[in-house]
Amino acid sequence: MAFTSKAPHTCKYCQQITLDLTHSGSITQFSCGVEEAIGADEAGCPLFHGFIDDLQKNTSTRNILATGGILNLGLRYLKEDLPFSPAIIEPLVRETSDDEWQHVFFGKFPSLSLWTCEGDAASADISTRPYELDNASVASVDFARNCIQSCQLNHDECRRSTSDLMAREGPTSIDPKAIPSRLLLITSTSSGLHVELVGKGLPSAIKTNSVALDGFAILSYCWGGPQPVELTRRNILDFGKGIQVSKLPKSLRDAAWFTHKIGLKYLWIDALCILQDNNEDKVREISRMELYYGQSTVTICAASAAKCTDGFLTSREEDPATYAIGPIQLRAKTSSGTLGFVQGTAESDYFNNWKPQEPITLRGWTLQEALLSRRILIFSSDHLHFTCTVANATCGGIEPKLKPRVMTGYESRVEGVHTLSGLRSYPVREVWTKVVDSYTIRGLGFPTDKLPAVSALASSLIPMARARNQKVEYLAGLMLDASEPENYYWRTEFLWRVHHVQSTCHIPIGSPSWSWSSVNGRISMYVFSQPKPWSSTDGVQLLEYGVDLENEIAPFGVVKGGFVKIHTRTKSLNASIKNVDYTIAMDYDPSDRMVDPNRTLLALCPDTPKGVDRIELAIQGELDLLLVELIPFYENYTSPAGLIVAEASGPNRYVRVGIYECQQRDHQTGAELAMRKSFFDNSSVQDVYIV
Ligand SMILES: [Zn+2]
Numbered sequence: 001m002a003f004t005s006k007a008p009h010t011c012k013y014c015q016q017i018t019l020d021l022t023h024s025g026s027i028t029q030f031s032c033g034v035e036e037a038i039g040a041d042e043a044g045c046p047l048f049h050g051f052i053d054d055l056q057k058n059t060s061t062r063n064i065l066a067t068g069g070i071l072n073l074g075l076r077y078l079k080e081d082l083p084f085s086p087a088i089i090e091p092l093v094r095e096t097s098d099d100e101w102q103h104v105f106f107g108k109f110p111s112l113s114l115w116t117c118e119g120d121a122a123s124a125d126i127s128t129r130p131y132e133l134d135n136a137s138v139a140s141v142d143f144a145r146n147c148i149q150s151c152q153l154n155h156d157e158c159r160r161s162t163s164d165l166m167a168r169e170g171p172t173s174i175d176p177k178a179i180p181s182r183l184l185l186i187t188s189t190s191s192g193l194h195v196e197l198v199g200k201g202l203p204s205a206i207k208t209n210s211v212a213l214d215g216f217a218i219l220s221y222c223w224g225g226p227q228p229v230e231l232t233r234r235n236i237l238d239f240g241k242g243i244q245v246s247k248l249p250k251s252l253r254d255a256a257w258f259t260h261k262i263g264l265k266y267l268w269i270d271a272l273c274i275l276q277d278n279n280e281d282k283v284r285e286i287s288r289m290e291l292y293y294g295q296s297t298v299t300i301c302a303a304s305a306a307k308c309t310d311g312f313l314t315s316r317e318e319d320p321a322t323y324a325i326g327p328i329q330l331r332a333k334t335s336s337g338t339l340g341f342v343q344g345t346a347e348s349d350y351f352n353n354w355k356p357q358e359p360i361t362l363r364g365w366t367l368q369e370a371l372l373s374r375r376i377l378i379f380s381s382d383h384l385h386f387t388c389t390v391a392n393a394t395c396g397g398i399e400p401k402l403k404p405r406v407m408t409g410y411e412s413r414v415e416g417v418h419t420l421s422g423l424r425s426y427p428v429r430e431v432w433t434k435v436v437d438s439y440t441i442r443g444l445g446f447p448t449d450k451l452p453a454v455s456a457l458a459s460s461l462i463p464m465a466r467a468r469n470q471k472v473e474y475l476a477g478l479m480l481d482a483s484e485p486e487n488y489y490w491r492t493e494f495l496w497r498v499h500h501v502q503s504t505c506h507i508p509i510g511s512p513s514w515s516w517s518s519v520n521g522r523i524s525m526y527v528f529s530q531p532k533p534w535s536s537t538d539g540v541q542l543l544e545y546g547v548d549l550e551n552e553i554a555p556f557g558v559v560k561g562g563f564v565k566i567h568t569r570t571k572s573l574n575a576s577i578k579n580v581d582y583t584i585a586m587d588y589d590p591s592d593r594m595v596d597p598n599r600t601l602l603a604l605c606p607d608t609p610k611g612v613d614r615i616e617l618a619i620q621g622e623l624d625l626l627l628v629e630l631i632p633f634y635e636n637y638t639s640p641a642g643l644i645v646a647e648a649s650g651p652n653r654y655v656r657v658g659i660y661e662c663q664q665r666d667h668q669t670g671a672e673l674a675m676r677k678s679f680f681d682n683s684s685v686q687d688v689y690i691v
């Protein structure tokens with residue numbers, strides 16, 4: 001039987017129980033004989049089922065159940081302590097002859113969380129409510145407004161992530177330098193909501209002081225194909241005169257409505273605030289997106305909408321599958337002396353991992369939009385959530401107030417939508433590794449967006465690295481620690497791997513072959529710790545590097561080409577496989593990075609199906625490929641690894657085909673060890689120029 005908060009479980013057995021909300025921690029007893037409890041379980045009462053199920057698992061209580069002795073069942077009510085914990089009830093049991101109550105479980109749950117419905121007498125004692133199902137309701141708008149205000153007032157971290165100016169001038173002000181070039185000004189008229197585009201190239205200028213003080217909202221959403229309404233050179237003056245919100249696609253309409261409801265006047269939406277037919281405008285605005293998302297008052301994340309016409313202000317049915325137990329309705333004696341009702345529930349999976357991913361987490365651009373934000377309202381398929389740099393909350397349910405992230409232990413309740421926050425404490429390269437891993441799973445409308453769609457994030461990370469005295473260079477998607485030409489970390493940036501060779505292809509744009517941005521498909525960066533007896537004398541050096549930017553004002557944007565010149569040992573692939581156990585690795589599993597843990601072998605990992613063909617030809621001796629050493633053998637701590645390259649046009653020029661790695665099993669033989677150790681012995685040292 002499936003229950004919801006509107007149709008909770010109730011039966012004659014559990015209705016005999018009255019929780020005393022005035023006595024927290026005391027045991028609200030209800031004695032009952034074993035036979036009665038078993039009868040309630042058999043009649044389908046989930047509360048008693050929880051008890052009996054657990055008692056049967058325990059040998060001593062199992063006997064009493066069998067012999068029909070007297071057990072006392074109890075419920076301990078613990079008051080809420082929001083935002084840290086909701087009110088709960090814990091199941092307890094004791095034998096009649098015993099004084100000690102024993103804790104039992106409701107199935108696998110140690111307690112049930114309690115909430116009560118709006119207007120119930122118990123609402124004076126219990127402030128949690130069932131999940132709000134209507135994203136446009138008064139409760140949803142109030143929730144959003146309260147979360148934003150509470151974050152602005154109480155979270156130094158969320159303010160600090162903008163600028164010092166904010167700390168000086170109050171919690172709601174925005175750095176004037178970060179105000180977008182154009183904004184939609186929302187006004188309410190008798191004929192409905194209007195938006196008027198103000199700013200660059202428009203009749204009305206942006207009132208900087210007003211925006212700096214009042215703030216603005218920003219939309220993160222899936223385009224899902226061409227936009228029915230977008231800003232162009234032709235219609236910009238019409239936009240300046242104002243558009244009726246009802247003429248916009250639903251996701252944009254919903255964003256304007258919600259922004260207005262939470263008391264903000266300004267909204268930024270890419271399709272309406274960037275000239276879509278002007279490349280120069282696009283490049284400039286995209287390079288400023290870091291500021292826009294980072295400094296907006298709140299990001300409205302249309303997580304559940306796969307395209308701009310879907311909208312996200314929906315009212316949905318409650319899904320009974322949300323609950324593993326309940327909701328079970330229980331009577332409650334309230335502090336005002338009257339009788340009310342509460343509902344006890346246990347959620348089946350708090351993170352909804354059993355549900356399909358939200359559409360927004362499948363799109364490339366939206367990753368940085370979330371990571372760069374300081375506050376996000378996430379309109380997911382189930383609930384409305386709020387997340388900021390340090391806290392989380394959900395509209396309804398057991399976490400209705402901002403709960404510090406240290407308590408929750410998770411980034412946000414929607415996988416793939418969260419602020420950079422926790423990641424900020426990691427070394428920049430590690431952050432970037434995580435970003436690339438999750439970014440390359442996502443799709444892009446245009447393959448040429450590969451670098452622009454993470455450019456704002458890259459540009460925010462570089463100053464972070466430099467502030468930590470790291471000389472990090474951004475090179476077509478790679479974060480090179482170039483502080484020492486011989487150091488270790490630049491090398492691992494080149495050792496990215498594709499996940500499934502058969503599903504990848506090269507993108508015919510300017511990215512150099514050594515950048516993951518030249519390949520369409522899921523990528524993982526090389527995870528590698530510095531070898532213990534650190535040696536900087538292996539001679540591998542990064543001599544020169546550079547990229548040819550398509551546009552100088554977008555240093556993190558599209559590149560027309562690039563090169564690296566590495567001084568190292570090389571060896572022909574064909575010669576490398578002589579007397580060596582090797583394999584062509586077609587798939588990569590990051591949880592088990594060994595291609596075959598039972599063998600010490602040379603793993604040849606091509607980037608694309610074409611690379612597979614080339615490696616096969618090289619194995620047969622029909623094509624000359626080179627192995628370029630990046631990670632040498634270090635006293636058994638590392639596996640020799642590097643690039644596989646093919647000759648390109650031009651003297652001594654190469655392109656990347658894949659990577660190789662000499663992987664070792666735990667109990668390798670002396671011969672296997674010698675193979676890895678001497679793999680590059682007698683190889684020539686040269687300057688390899690890779691494009
Ligand atoms: Zn019942």
Ligand SMILES: [Zn+2]
Nearest residue numbers: 151155158388
């Ligand atoms: Zn906050």
